[in-house]
Amino acid sequence: MNDFVGINLEDVADWFRQRDDFLVLxxxxxxGDTIGSAGGLVQGLRDFGKNAYILYxxxxxxxxxxxxxxxxxxxxxxxxxxxSVDTATTELFPVNGxxxxxxxxxxxxxxxTNTFFSEHxxxxxxxxxxxxxxxxxxxxxxxxxxxxxxxxxxxxxxxDTGCFAYTNTTADSLRIAAYLxxxxxxxxxxxxxxxxxFTKSRIMLEGMIYSGLxxxxxxxxxxxxxxxxxxxxxxxxxxxxxxxxxxxxSIEDVVVGITIRESIVGEECRISLRSTEQINxxxxxxxxxxxxxAAAAGCTIAKPIDEAKKALxxxxxxxxx
Amino acid sequence: MNDFVGINLEDVADWFRQRDDFLVLxxxxxxGDTIGSAGGLVQGLRDFGKNAYILYxxxxxxxxxxxxxxxxxxxxxxxxxxxSVDTATTELFPVNGxxxxxxxxxxxxxxxTNTFFSEHxxxxxxxxxxxxxxxxxxxxxxxxxxxxxxxxxxxxxxxDTGCFAYTNTTADSLRIAAYLxxxxxxxxxxxxxxxxxFTKSRIMLEGMIYSGLxxxxxxxxxxxxxxxxxxxxxxxxxxxxxxxxxxxxSIEDVVVGITIRESIVGEECRISLRSTEQINxxxxxxxxxxxxxAAAAGCTIAKPIDEAKKALxxxxxxxxx
Numbered sequence: 001m002n003d004f005v006g007i008n009l010e011d012v013a014d015w016f017r018q019r020d021d022f023l024v025l026x027x028x029x030x031x032g033d034t035i036g037s038a039g040g041l042v043q044g045l046r047d048f049g050k051n052a053y054i055l056y057x058x059x060x061x062x063x064x065x066x067x068x069x070x071x072x073x074x075x076x077x078x079x080x081x082x083x084s085v086d087t088a089t090t091e092l093f094p095v096n097g098x099x100x101x102x103x104x105x106x107x108x109x110x111x112x113t114n115t116f117f118s119e120h121x122x123x124x125x126x127x128x129x130x131x132x133x134x135x136x137x138x139x140x141x142x143x144x145x146x147x148x149x150x151x152x153x154x155x156x157x158x159x160d161t162g163c164f165a166y167t168n169t170t171a172d173s174l175r176i177a178a179y180l181x182x183x184x185x186x187x188x189x190x191x192x193x194x195x196x197x198f199t200k201s202r203i204m205l206e207g208m209i210y211s212g213l214x215x216x217x218x219x220x221x222x223x224x225x226x227x228x229x230x231x232x233x234x235x236x237x238x239x240x241x242x243x244x245x246x247x248x249x250s251i252e253d254v255v256v257g258i259t260i261r262e263s264i265v266g267e268e269c270r271i272s273l274r275s276t277e278q279i280n281x282x283x284x285x286x287x288x289x290x291x292x293x294a295a296a297a298g299c300t301i302a303k304p305i306d307e308a309k310k311a312l313x314x315x316x317x318x319x320x321x
Numbered sequence: 322m323n324d325f326v327g328i329n330l331e332d333v334a335d336w337f338r339q340r341d342d343f344l345v346l347x348x349x350x351x352x353g354d355t356i357g358s359a360g361g362l363v364q365g366l367r368d369f370g371k372n373a374y375i376l377y378x379x380x381x382x383x384x385x386x387x388x389x390x391x392x393x394x395x396x397x398x399x400x401x402x403x404x405s406v407d408t409a410t411t412e413l414f415p416v417n418g419x420x421x422x423x424x425x426x427x428x429x430x431x432x433x434t435n436t437f438f439s440e441h442x443x444x445x446x447x448x449x450x451x452x453x454x455x456x457x458x459x460x461x462x463x464x465x466x467x468x469x470x471x472x473x474x475x476x477x478x479x480x481d482t483g484c485f486a487y488t489n490t491t492a493d494s495l496r497i498a499a500y501l502x503x504x505x506x507x508x509x510x511x512x513x514x515x516x517x518x519f520t521k522s523r524i525m526l527e528g529m530i531y532s533g534l535x536x537x538x539x540x541x542x543x544x545x546x547x548x549x550x551x552x553x554x555x556x557x558x559x560x561x562x563x564x565x566x567x568x569x570x571s572i573e574d575v576v577v578g579i580t581i582r583e584s585i586v587g588e589e590c591r592i593s594l595r596s597t598e599q600i601n602x603x604x605x606x607x608x609x610x611x612x613x614x615a616a617a618a619g620c621t622i623a624k625p626i627d628e629a630k631k632a633l634x635x636x637x638x639x640x641x642x
Contacts, residue, residue: 163486164498165512174485174499178492188488195486199573207531210524219521252520 006107006121009133013140015106015120016045022052023079024071025097025104027087030057032159032194034086035064037108037130039152041085042071044134048143053077057094061239063193067152081105086130086156088113108133128168131156135176147184154185155194163195202241205234209247216313217320220255222248223312225305227262249274256281256319258312262305269308271299279319287315327428327442330454334461336427336441337366343373344400345392346418346425348408350559351378353480353515355407356385358429358451360473362406363392365455369464374398378415382560384514388473402426407451407477409434429454434603434612449489452477456497468505475506476515483564484516488616523562526555530568537634538641541576543569544633546626548583566617570595577602577640579633583626590629593619600640608636 007015016022024042026034038054045052053073060068073079082100087093088111090101107118110127124133131153138145145153157177161169164177181187198206208230214223224247234240249257256279259272271288273281274296281297288311290299301308328336345363347355359375366373374394381389394400403421408414409432411422428439431448445454452474459466466474478498482490485498502508519527529551535544545568555561562582570578577600580593592609594602595617602618609632611620622629 163484164495165484165516167509167512169508169512171499171502174495174502177485178495178499181492181495187490191486191490192488196483196567196571197573198571203531203534203572207528210528210531213524213528215521247524250517250519251524252518 006116006123008122009136009140012106012108012120012122012137016048016050016137016141019081020050021078021080022050023073023077023082023100024052024054025082025084025087025093025100026054026057027084027092028057028094029059030061030064031086032064033129033131033156035060035068036152036154036156036159037085037134039068039071040131040134040138040149040156041083041108043148043152044138044141044143044145047146047149048138048141053079055094055097055100058096059094063239064155067155083108084118085134086110089115090117108137126170128166128170128173129157129160131160132172132176135180145180145183147186150180150183150185151190154180154187154190158187158190159194163191199240201234201236205230205236205240205244206247208234209244213248213251215254217316219253220320221258221313221316222251222254222256223258223260223309224248225260225262225309227305228265245272246274255279256284256316260305260308260312263300266304268300268302269305271301271308271312273297284312284315284319288312327437327444329443330457330461333427333429333441333443333458337369337371337458337462340402341371342399342401343371344394344398344403344421345373345375346403346405346408346414346421347375347378348405348413349378349415350380351382351385352407352563353385354450354452354477356381356389357473357475357477357480358406358455360389360392361452361455361459361470361477362404362429364469364473365459365462365464365466368467368470369459369462374400376415376418376421379417380415380559382558384560385476388476404429405439406455407431410436411438429458433614447491449487449491449494450478450481452481453493453497456501466501466504468507471501471504471506472511475501475508475511479508479511480515483567484512520558520561522555522557526551526557526561526565527568529555530565534569534572536575538637540574541641542579542634542637543572543575543577544579544581544630545569546581546583546630548626549586566593567595576600577605577637581626581629581633584621587625589621589623590626591619591621592629592633593617605633605636605640609633 024038026038042052054071056072082104083106085108104118107121109123110130112125114123135153209224245259255276257274261270263270275281280294282292285297285299288299345359347359363373375392377393403425404427406429425439428442431451433446435444530545566580576597578595582591584591596602601615603613606618606620609620
């Protein structure tokens with residue numbers, strides 16, 4: 001756990017010991033890791049006798065709001081030191097964080113893409129979640145890890161690891177989660193909310209997606225189609241469609257999983273590709289002006305669903321002759 | 322971790338130290354916990370210098386077979402001591418285990434419903450998985466925990482906790498899993514196989530289940546029905562239906578999730594209940610001669626699907642008047 005870039009854990013702990021009056025920034029479209037890291041850090045610093053707040057994030061969702069409600073900075077709060085958590089670039093700052101772009105004192109992050117925009121950067125890219133780093137920091141500070149800290153850090157680690165199922169999960173992720181449970185994290189309630197509860201809309205939409213799945217090229221390619229009509233019938237919100245693009249790629253023996261989501265009825269589709277090492281998703285999407293990573297990429301095709309599908313199958317036919 | 326019934330960990334460790342030539346029994350419809358516990362125990366005992374085999378389980382599925390293939394007892398193997406793992410009653414023995422019903426020397430189990438059918442019973446009902454107990458046993462024996470043991474015990478603990486998301490998950494479950502990863506468990510490959518890959522049959526079956534979901538008592542009770550026809554149409558195997566009983570209980574605001582699975586067309590259904598703390602699933606299932614845990618229980622009702630559903634709704638009507 002010594003893969004750090006910039007300053008290391010001990011230096012960061014000293015940095016906090018010698019300072020006070022902190023403001024913590026989260027990233028746009030806040031996920032569990034940025035939320036939980038910010039909440040855990042601020043509560044931990046407060047328990048340690050420091051003054052700390054979080055910059056209000058206008059995109060906070062109802063699921064996470066209760067965990068941060070007591071930490072939002074008042075408009076007249078004058079911080080001395082600005083910190084960002086789980087944020088790789090200043091472009092990911094919320095709109096009201098723009099004013100701090102040039103004045104971040106410390107960036108705590110686990111993204112290998114961090115652009116070193118901060119005076120100090122504590123980066124541990126091997127960490128599954130930024131929340132693991134906050135835990136190590138509080139332990140190093142000899143700060144107490146109470147129930148509120150534990151809940152926030154459990155949210156951070158469990159969400160970024162898909163409840164310990166994603167490939168980023170390490171022995172440390174599990175061990176820290178074990179400590180957090182002993183420190184009072186309500187893991188049962190959190191797991192149920194975050195990982196074991198689905199809305200009726202989600203279940204209904206998944207049912208429609210499953211019924212409409214298509215397989216091509218001897219089962220190497222699976223295509224899932226989501227029309228505007230399906231979204232309306234299921235009354236699915238953005239929360240309900242979270243992670244839905246992973247479905248076709250999660251089917252046994254599928255090499256390329258494609259999700260075609262109608263964005264403008266009869267006119268435009270947004271395409272998500274997930275692939276195994278056999279096919280480069282970014283290459284396929286580049287053919288349609290899109291991009292991304294080898295294992296996951298996307299593009300937009302200005303055609304109705306059936307024609308977009310036909311165009312994709314034509315390109316994929318080159319890979320599966 | 323001192324909630325034991327019968328003999329305790331230290332006694333069990335001594336019992337193993339003083340004996341040799343073991344045969345381990347798994348339960349019918351073997352799940353990850355009985356498989357992984359048996360595999361981990363036998364490999365651990367072998368590494369410890371003992372002679373140990375597993376009684377062939379005719380219901381072993383292709384998913385788990387590779388993990389036990391080297392442990393199956395030859396037909397002429399003459400064991401001195403018979404052990405069962407993760408098995409609450411002798412009725413759960415596989416058919417070829419019937420001959421051992423009266424001669425089990427040690428039952429290692431975490432089911433509170435264990436009937437004490439064995440000469441010695443090591444029961445820790447607070448354990449999420451029997452696999453955790455096997456881990457503690459091997460540590461107490463000072464036996465090595467190598468890659469094969471680690472894989473088997475990781476399978477046991479991760480499957481019984483739904484990849485650490487179910488309410489039975491404890492800090493110990495996570496901590497032991499962390500040790501197993503460090504001991505060489507291929508958690509990434511296992512997680513992908515066990516929790517992030519679905520067969521076409523599974524996806525097809527889920528689509529049918531989602532379309533047929535019913536809600537009763539103001540949405541407090543969700544019922545999923547799986548007919549033999551659905552299983553045939555989707556060509557679903559036992560592996561494909563693993564964990565499928567959790568679906569209705571995973572829907573927002575549902576207190577009791579019921580899965581009715583037709584076991585004999587028009588004649589018999591197997592029922593699975595999952596519930597929040599508000600309702601004791603075992604109590605409900607006991608009304609039909611079944612049993613289990615407060616949060617998850619089962620029973621068999623010798624009626625066609627519709628009549629079984631009616632009988633269940635009548636009993637549940639007492640809870641939701």
